[in-house]
Amino acid sequence: MNNPKGSVLVIGGGISGIQTALDMADSGLYVHLVESSAAIGGSMGQLDKTFPTNDCSACILSPKLVECGRHLNINLLTLSELVSLDGAAGNFKAVVRQKPRYVDPAKCIACGKCAEKCPKSVPNEYNLGIGKRKAIYLKFPQAVPLKYAIDAKNCIWLNKPGRCGACAKECPAGAINFDEKPVEHVLEVGAVVMAPGFKPYDPSLLDFTGYGRVPNVVTSMEFERLLSPSGPCLGHVERASDKKTPRRIAWLQCVGSRDKNRACHAYCSSVCCMYAIKQAVIAKEHMAGELSAKIFFMDMRTHGKGFEAYFERAKADGIGFERARVHSIIPAPHGKGETGDVLLRFANENGEMCEEVFDMAVLSIGLELDSSTVALASKLGIDLNGDGFLKTQSFMPVLTQRQGVFVCGAASEPKDIPQSVTEASAAAAEVEKLLASARWKETKVKEYPSERDLKGEPPRIGVFVCHCGINIASVVNVKAVTEYAKTLPHVVFSQNNLFTCSQDTIVSMTDIIKREGLNRVVVASCSPRTHEPLFQETLREAGLNRFLFEMANIRDQDSWVHQSEPEKATQKAKELVKMAVAKVASHQPLSEGKLPVTKGCLVIGGGVSGMQAALNLAEQGFAVTLIEKGEALGGQALKLVRNWEGLAVAPVLSELAQQTISHPNITVRFKTQVKDVEGSVGRFKTTLSDGSVVEHGAAIIAVGAEPWVPQGRWQYGYGVDARVKTLHGLDEILKKSQTEALEALSDVNQAVFMHCVGSRIPERPYCSRVCCSHAIEQAIALKDLKPKMDVFMLYRDVRTYGRREHIYEEARSKGVIFVRYDLERLPKLEGVGARLELEAFDPVLGRQIRLSPDLLVLATAITPRKDAGELSKFFKCAINADGFLMEAHAKLRPVDFATEGVFLAGLCHYPKPIEESIVQASAAAARAAMVLAKDFVPTEAIVAEVTPAKCVTCGVCGKICPYKAISKSQVTGKAEVNPALCKGCGACVAGCRSDAIRLKNFANKELIAAISAGGC
Amino acid sequence: MYYVVSEGLRRFNIPHTFEFLSIINLYARWIREGRLVVDSSWNKEGLRFTVQDPCKLVRQGIGDSVADDLRFVVKKVVGEENFVDVWPNKSNNYCCGGGGGALQSGFVKNRRHYGRTKFDQFAATGADVVITPCHNCHSQVLDICKEFGGKWQTTHLWNWIEKALVR
Amino acid sequence: MTAPDEIAIKKLTLKLKAYVLEKFKEANIDYCLTCGMCASGCPATGLEGLDPRKFLRLLALGQDDELLSTNWIYACTICGRCKHACPMGIDVGRIVYLLRGLRPLEDRPKSLQKSCELQKTSCSTGISNEDFVWVVNDVLEETCQNEPDWAELKAPIDKKGAEYYLNQNAKEPTVEPEEMVPLWKILHTVGIDWTYSSKWWDGANYCMFTGDAKDWEYTLRKQVETIEELCCRYYINTE
Incomplete structure (x- = not known):
């Protein structure tokens, strides 16, 4: 190329x-x-x-x-x-x-006057047609770009020039241009x-759902808009027929998914189980608990990280889960419900017919x-x-x-x-x-205006208070807080905004800072965790040092937690603002240094994830050191035969290993582990078990996980009877040639797979995600090898998410019989000896089934490695309650750690199939490349500073510092902070007995000012 | 029974030159074309009507389009405001309980237990008349109406067309 | 200790399932998700201790004796509401139909079987073809005489070359002949050229429900031959 x-x-x-x-x-x-x-x-x-x-x-x-x-x-x-x-x-x-927008984005100030005057109303597609918008519209309040657009299909002028033009007449910026091409x-x-x-599935094709025929049957996407603060009813869920707040809501799963007959979608849509639970939980919160919510489902698929715990919490919170499918939704007849209510008729799992009336039904529609x-x-x-x-x-x-x-x-x-x-x-x-x-x-390179010199200027503070739609404003009296802010010392400007983080507010904030000559800014809105960088950037663009900024979190810590006490919440918001104002007043401009980036990456773990990440970075031109504690590359994948689609794993694996070993940019070191880590993003120094030191700018942790060994009530004869195997044990047979495999299975006329062995139990509450697919893929392999073999699957919920649903169907089509079991009725193994007998309860028939397996396969849990926890400490990363490494944010930063420059991939994050590990490894490589591609990394500005006169040279701070940033001065013997290494954690400040160290902008002076401002 | 012929022709691959039609589609077509003129003004007392969608004609036969035609004809004949639909309906309707030979099979208790669903469905409409365009349905709906104390009259469609007929 | 209703499976023997699959290749029994959508929509759920989901489960587990003896196959009206919403499109009704066909003649519901036997000779109620022709003509004559407005009313039988062929459910000529008249009047008003036939005229057909496809096929073929002989372009089904 x-x-x-x-x-x-x-x-x-x-x-x-x-x-x-x-x-x-x-x-x-x-x-x-x-x-x-x-x-x-x-x-x-x-x-x-x-x-x-x-x-x-x-x-x-x-x-x-x-x-x-x-x-x-x-x-x-x-x-x-x-x-x-x-x-x-x-x-x-x-x-x-x-296509033309018909609104000049350079001129549009998004004031909304055009839409106010536009005479043409059309259904608002952003709200799925609930409610109206105008023919000139803003897609949603936080839209980027925050510019109106004319919808040519519905605009009167564009269809009949000369007939309307109200927007053009009204626009104060002269932004309307009907002639745009x-x-x-x-x-x-x-x-x-x-x-x-x-695209969300359209359930009007399914007459029995009642959608489009029966009032108050909505899709899940519509329900999201009903719940949303920016939606058609501002988050106060109403049903369309009579604006009543629903108190009983039913969710119907698998609408347009796992349905070959009517929806022509044989796959599982993967996300609907979780979003339905979430909607039920959130709706219940919105209605202050006054909601009876029930989810009708087929298999509960909560297979992602943190999902099973979420499901269990929802159950504990009183959300109803009914393993049943509602055939039809009809309007509730008189005598059974009010006008507008819906009647659901279903056979429960015991085969009993039931009827239930709800105010509203939500169809959990699939994706296409x-x-x-x-x-x-x-x-x-x-x-x-x-x-x-x-x-x-x-x-x-x-x-x-x-x-x-x-x-x-x-x-x-x-x-x-x-x-x-x-x-x-x-x-x-x-x-x-x-x-x-x-x-x-x-x-292109960003140029910021030079920072304004503030010498001699008294603080001039601007306060911006956010409505956040109803998120804040429905509880806190935002206007009162804004007025109150004006009375605070040094505050010269204060205003409230609908969404402070929206682009128009951000732009106008820059103007206000300049116009009002502000030199400190407080934003009272949400969490600095998500929004601080955005507002700091705004300050820079206005020529202010970004540290002259403070946030008051009046949402997460106020409106969300004091929903029932709006007056007290408003009072608290005022106090939080007062504290922020007091603190920011003494903030000083800070400067950041920059350090050259070591353009290499350390990858820990030589499994599929580690190799994939290493190779990607090596191909990008970065030097990679890959360390593996064992003696071979490949990890858990070495045990696998096929992926869910039936493709052989071995060729992929050997290709990866071959490339990894031979790549000039990769150094592989076997039987090697991490002993110590120094430094931070861009400048790590890691000591390995052989005593050598690797310098690297980023690190990727891919240390994998391991299979659980069946024990206790889950042992089922494992380790005692040779006929009892784990999935990996059966893989060893399936790896053999067909003749050898048939030979090994010659006595097997009945095989039984037991799912969820060690997963989804109180001691190990998470779902291991891959075992359903793995077991089913093996069951298919057995049926292909020996079609006359009887194969039974004892399962709790079949979790063949996404396109994996096809193998579940294939297994059934080949005669594999699925029997569901509950923790309350665990299948019992009897007569270990001459013949294995397994007794299970079949909920479909409501009868006991006595099986005689010649092969019993246990689909065991995947458990985190113990040493992953120790490794995480070196990099200051966290592990979750289950022992898996914890990413920075479950939703939007799935491969980052909270520690900058350190990333994760593969099974150490959570159980996952091979292709997801590969994707995650590449993702980790991309994130690492963001560090490595740059020549410099900025150092912390908020760092510790020693007052030498107060230092008693006790050395405690140096011992405490997790970043090895403090040393004794060669000259004076006093403590010295290396600002390039300091991460501003403040441990030394707390540890210093003689008050000789302070953290910039977090000194006692600032903190005490903030604290004493509280309680006004 | 529509399905007996339509499905039989298909399944046994029976050669034929005729086109197989439902009288319901024809009624609707004739009314639309003006060949069959009906006037609902006879229904001064506002007798309320509902319909039974026969499984063999609708769900297993022609589908929703014939159910829509059935409603079109009934509304023309008895007055649009006097029609009240059942739920569920059309292709998703409940079988009356007389289908599949149940009326002849002799398991009367089972048949009536089955028909209870149908009875409740009609009772919920509050209709005075249930139009059943299938003989099986007709007999079963008559039976369950009597058995469970229904207050409606069970009839074929043609009686009402005759009543509304303008020559 | 084996519980009375326990199902012990050493080796699955699936004779009945194999039979169903042989007769009905798209039966898709194995595709069942046991989700219960069918049971939720079926008015026969619970009758005879079964529902469509249990029915399929028994087939999959080889519980043939139970299936061959259950009268649930007569509680099911083969209405197809289960298949309508079944995510796998399984036609339980057609499987029920096959099982009805396996029931020995002497064990079948007598009236149902009799309806079919009669159909094979004339019609499902057993009135003769001659009686049918007589009743039609008698009712027509009476109507023409008693209702002057309808003096021109017609009820043609075996009119070769008529554009429309009309079947007639046997119930009316058997027990309530006057119920035939409204339809004649409608057809007369519209002015179409139609005819009945004097044999194989019945609009009902219970042979389909006994489960013997050959009887259903026989009666239908006979009717089709009759219509073909009359050279009608359209066959109107009256229900």
Whole structure:
């Protein structure tokens, strides 16, 4: 490939497209982000809260939208579509057609006067048609770009010129331009990432659901909008027929999924079980507990990290779960319910007919591909898979059949946000591998205005108070807080905003800072964890040092926790603002240093994940040291025969190992472990078990996990009777040649698989995610080898999520019989000896079944390694209650640790199948590359500072410091802080007995000022 | 029974030159074409009507389109405001309980237990008349109405068309 | 100790399932998710201790004796509501139909079997073809005489070349002949050219429900031959 281009085309502005664009733009590539609608955000923006963290979806997405919107190296093309793509990987020519917005984005100030005057109302598609918008509209309040657009189909003027024009007359900025024409952009790019997302299934095709026929039957997507603070009823759920607040809501699972008959979707949509539970939990919260919620389901699929615990919590909170399918929803007849109520009739698991009346029913609709994406795929020469999604490679789901064209997100298979975000980063990694030589060739450099000199200026504080839709304003009297702020010392300006993080507010904040001559800023809104960088950036753009800033969290710590006491919450908000004002008044401008980045990565663990991450980075041109505590590469995958699609693992594995060993940029060191870690992002120094020291800018932890050994009541004769095996034990037989395998199975006429051995139990509450697919794939292999063999699966919920549902179907079609069991009625093994007898209860018939297995296979749990915990301490990373390593944010930072420069991949994060490990490893590589691609890393500005006069040279601080940033001065013997190493944790400050160390902007003076301001 | 012929022709691959039609579709077509003129003004007392969608004609036969035609004809004949639909309906309707030879099979208790669902469904409409365009349904609906103390009258469709007929 | 209703499985023997699959290749018994959608939508759920889901389960577990003796196959009306919403599209009704066909003649519901036997000679109620022709003509004559407005009313039988062929459920000519008249009047008003046939005229057909496909096929073929001989372009089904 000669001189590849340093630009990339990303198609789709949902969370996947945004994440891949940001990763690439921050790693030295220029990105054209093409979005078909008027604003980016995709489906995630429409959601209310997200599982399993219950984060407000728009709130955690919004900073990314804004970042995308103002990123120097992201060219946002809204209302645009790809027309054609010619050329080959490295050198594509893309033609993108941009439809007219009819509003000049350079002029539009998003004041909304146009929409106020526009006489044409149309159904609001952002709210799934619930409620109206105007023909000139803003997609949603936090839209990026925050610019109105005219919908040409419905605009009166555009259909009959001269007939209306109200918006143009009203617009104070003269932004309306009815004469705008479509534009064609010809873009030269090196690669294309498709992130077109999904389309929610339309249940009006299923008459029995009653959707579109029976009032108050809504889809889950509609329900998200009903729950959302920015939705049609501002988060106060109402039913359409009579605006009544529903008190009894039913959710129906698998609508348009796992249905070959009517929906023609044989796959599982993967996300619906969790979103239904989340909706039930959140709806109950919205209604202060006054909600009776019930979820009707087939198999409960809570197979992701933290999902099973969420499910258990929902049960404990009184959400009802009924293992039954409702055949039909009908209007409740008189005598059984009020007008508008719905009646559900179902046979429960015992076969008894039941009737229940609800105020509302929510259909948990599945995901499918939009027809426009199908057209796009054919333009790009990408095939569809059997389920109508974009076809990708089995072991690397971001690669397509066309080199240089990648896919991420739900367009290749239904998947949740963390998995989409992981794929987005993985796609970025693959692009960076392809275009590494063109890094930084086409990017632009950000220039900030020089910082204003504040010498001699008294504090002039501006306070911005956020409504956050109803998130804050429904509890806290925002106006009163704003007025109160004006009375505080040094406050010269105060105002409230609907969404402070929206682009228009951010832009106007810059202007206000300049106009009012502000030199300190307080934002009273949400959490600094998600939003501080956004506001600090705003300060920089206004010429202020970013440390002259403070946040008051009046949402997470106030409105969300004091919903029932609005007056007290308002009082608390005032106090929080007062504290922030008091603190920021004494803030001083701080400066950051920068250190050169060590352009190498340490990868810990030589399994599939470790090798994949190492190879990707090596291909990008970075030096990699891969350490493996054993003597071979391959890890757990060495035991596997096939992936869920039936493709052999061994060739993939040996190819990976071969490449890893032979790559000039990779040093592999066996029988090696980490002994000690110093330094921080960009500048790590790690001591290995052989005493050698590796310097590296980033680290990827991929230490894997291990299978649990059946014991206690889950032993089922394992280790005692040779006929009892684990999945890996059976894999050893299935690895043999057909003749040898048949020989080994010659006495086996009945095989029984026991699922969830050691998973989903009080001692180990999580689901091990892969065992259902693994066991089923083995059952199919047994049936293929020996079709006359009887195969039974004793399961709790079949969790063949996504396209894996096909193997569940295949197993059934081959005669494998699935019998569900409960923890309360655990199958009993009897007569270990001549014959094994297993007694199980079949809930379908309500009878005992006595099996006589010749082979009993236990699908055992995957457990975290004990040494992962020790390793995590070296890098100051956390582990969760189950012992798996904990990512920075379950939803949006799935491969990052909270510690900068350290990333994770594979089984040490959570049980997952091989292709997901590979994707996660690439994603970790992309995130590591964001560090390694840069020449410098900024050092902490908030660092400790020693007052030598007070130091008594006791040396305690040096011992305490986890970053080895404190040493004794050669000259004076007093403590000295190396600002390049200090991370500002404050441990030394607390440890110093003579008050000789202070943390900049967190000194006693500032903290005491803040604390004494509290309790006003 | 519509399905007996439509499915039989298909399953046994019986050669034929005729086109197989339902009288319900024809009624609707004739009314639309003006060949069959009906006037609902006879229904001064506001007699309320509902319908039974025969499984063999609707769900297993032609589908929702014939159920829609049935409603179209009934509304024309008895007055739109006098029609009240049952739930569930059309292709998703409950069988009356007389189908599949149940009326002839002799398991009367089972048949009536089955028909109770149908009875409740009609009772919930509050209709005065249930139109059953199938003989099986007709007999079963008559029976369950009597058995469970229903207050409606069970009839064929043609009686009402005759009543509304304008020549 | 084996509980009375316990199912012991040393080796599955699936004779009945194999029979069903041989007769009905798309039966898809194994595809069942045991989700219970069918049971929820079936008015026969609980009758004879069964429902469609249990029925399929017994087949899959080879409980043939139980299936061959259960009268649930007569509680099921083969209405197809289970299949309508079944995510796997399993046609339980058609499997029920096959099992009905396996029931020995002497064990079948007598009236049902008799309806079919009669159908094979004339019609399901057993009135003769001659009686049918007589009743039609008698009722027609009476109507023409008593209702002057309808003096021109017709009820043609075996009219070769008529555009429309009309079947007639046997119930009316047998027990309530006057119920035939409204339809004649409607057809007369519309003005179509139609005819009955004097044999194989019955609109009902219980042979389908006995489970013997050959009887169903025989009676239908006979009717089709009759219509073909009359050279009718359309066959109107009256229900």
